[in-house]
Amino acid sequence: MINVNKIREDFPILNREVNGKPLIYFDNAATSQTPKQVIDVIVDYYSNYNANIHRGVHTLSQEATDLYEAARLKIQEHFNAKHSYEIILTSGTTHGINLIANGFSSLLQRGDEVLVSALEHHSNIVPWQMLCERTGASLKVIPMNENGELIMSAYDSLLSEKTKLVFVNHISNALGTINPIEEMIKKAHQVGAAVLIDGAQSCPHIKPDVQELDVDFYVTSAHKMCGPTGVGMLFGKEEWLNKLPPYQGGGEMIDQVTFEKTTYAGLPHKFEAGTPNICGGIAFGAAIDYMNTIGFDNIASYEHELLSYATMQLLNIDGLKIYGTAKDKTSVISFNIEGIHPYDIGTILDKMGIAVRTGHHCAQPIMDFFKIPGTVRASFAFYNTKEEIDALVKGVETAKMMLS
Ligand code: C6P
Numbered sequence: 001m002i003n004v005n006k007i008r009e010d011f012p013i014l015n016r017e018v019n020g021k022p023l024i025y026f027d028n029a030a031t032s033q034t035p036k037q038v039i040d041v042i043v044d045y046y047s048n049y050n051a052n053i054h055r056g057v058h059t060l061s062q063e064a065t066d067l068y069e070a071a072r073l074k075i076q077e078h079f080n081a082k083h084s085y086e087i088i089l090t091s092g093t094t095h096g097i098n099l100i101a102n103g104f105s106s107l108l109q110r111g112d113e114v115l116v117s118a119l120e121h122h123s124n125i126v127p128w129q130m131l132c133e134r135t136g137a138s139l140k141v142i143p144m145n146e147n148g149e150l151i152m153s154a155y156d157s158l159l160s161e162k163t164k165l166v167f168v169n170h171i172s173n174a175l176g177t178i179n180p181i182e183e184m185i186k187k188a189h190q191v192g193a194a195v196l197i198d199g200a201q202s203c204p205h206i207k208p209d210v211q212e213l214d215v216d217f218y219v220t221s222a223h224k225m226c227g228p229t230g231v232g233m234l235f236g237k238e239e240w241l242n243k244l245p246p247y248q249g250g251g252e253m254i255d256q257v258t259f260e261k262t263t264y265a266g267l268p269h270k271f272e273a274g275t276p277n278i279c280g281g282i283a284f285g286a287a288i289d290y291m292n293t294i295g296f297d298n299i300a301s302y303e304h305e306l307l308s309y310a311t312m313q314l315l316n317i318d319g320l321k322i323y324g325t326a327k328d329k330t331s332v333i334s335f336n337i338e339g340i341h342p343y344d345i346g347t348i349l350d351k352m353g354i355a356v357r358t359g360h361h362c363a364q365p366i367m368d369f370f371k372i373p374g375t376v377r378a379s380f381a382f383y384n385t386k387e388e389i390d391a392l393v394k395g396v397e398t399a400k401m402m403l404s
Helices: 004-008 036-048 059-079 093-106 126-135 152-158 181-190 238-243 278-294 296-315 342-351 364-370 386-403
Strands: 087-090 113-117 138-142 163-169 194-198 217-221 232-236 254-257 262-264 320-323 332-337 357-359 375-379
Touching: 036 278, 059 087, 059 232, 059 278, 087 093, 093 126, 093 163, 093 194, 093 217, 093 232, 113 126, 113 152, 126 138, 138 152, 152 181, 163 181, 181 194, 232 238, 278 296, 296 320, 296 332, 296 386, 332 386, 342 357, 342 375, 342 386
Parallel strands: 113 138, 113 163, 163 194, 194 217
Antiparallel strands: 087 232, 217 232, 254 262, 320 332, 332 375, 357 375
């Protein structure tokens, strides 16, 4: 059970006003808010431990290293990776995807195929297009239906022995669709293809088990799950990470360097060139602790309640259309009102202190599918309330009246 009033006390930002009104934060899919338990860890790090890691014999450096590596273990445990060295700390989802796409440059050739879903964020499209340009492999798209669900019979037809890689998000950022990734991974493995799951939108809502999923790569960003920006993780199966070349060269990722030849460090350091976001990594661990204290089952059931309530209330507004009506959906509502540009609705809501995202949500192919320029997206977290949803509904009604 969620005690939302108590939880809200953990988030200092929820006390502020925007445009003279109490902030109502419904842009959680873009970035989540940060609880004081995580803010405290950041302050504590810079007040007491700040040093570079893996390099110094001095106490501060060793303490910072221990905290950073303890966070990696926490992340390993959370995602149930078999080994801590299968967890690569990145700057976020985008970094993780680019790292893998770059690694596959030497493993693909003309005639190979890679499959992307129609529901992807640009981060999970563009790096693969760049990979295809480098290698001559072809990018094929798994289509979706009007509800924003992937068409699994089309996926079956696209899979063949030519398929080398499948990349799909666990949850769509623009529509909230939860994709059937278990089934997709199984089917991809049957033809020998590797699978990368973009978990940027799933990790705030569910706790993925990478061993149970048998997924090859899973990427996410800490800032979507109560952590800071600029840090994330890439899980990769040991055998894949050993097969792939390093992404960036520099300090930390080497074993021996001479002007003739460099040999590389083992996992995970081979993929972690340069000074990482040390404080960010430690705070990522604290964010995972915080979310586990609330409990992912509690989070999922409360957010589902918010989603059902908001869907029902918003659909009472004449002319309002929701995009993304999948059976399996998380707490994201993308909508438009007939004849009104989403940006105008977002601007009026902001005047009322209500933060939503408007536009294409870095998912232009989805907008093209629906033949719209964008949507208004309200995305809910476990610290939102039904009263806030009532205010949103009222705000949308007012915006509609002003703009019609
Ligand atoms: N989506 C949104 O408002 P980064 O920027 O690397 O932390 O995450 C990129 C990313 C990748 N995949 C999905 C499914 C995402 O939702 C995002 C980030 C935000 O929807 C900001 S564009």
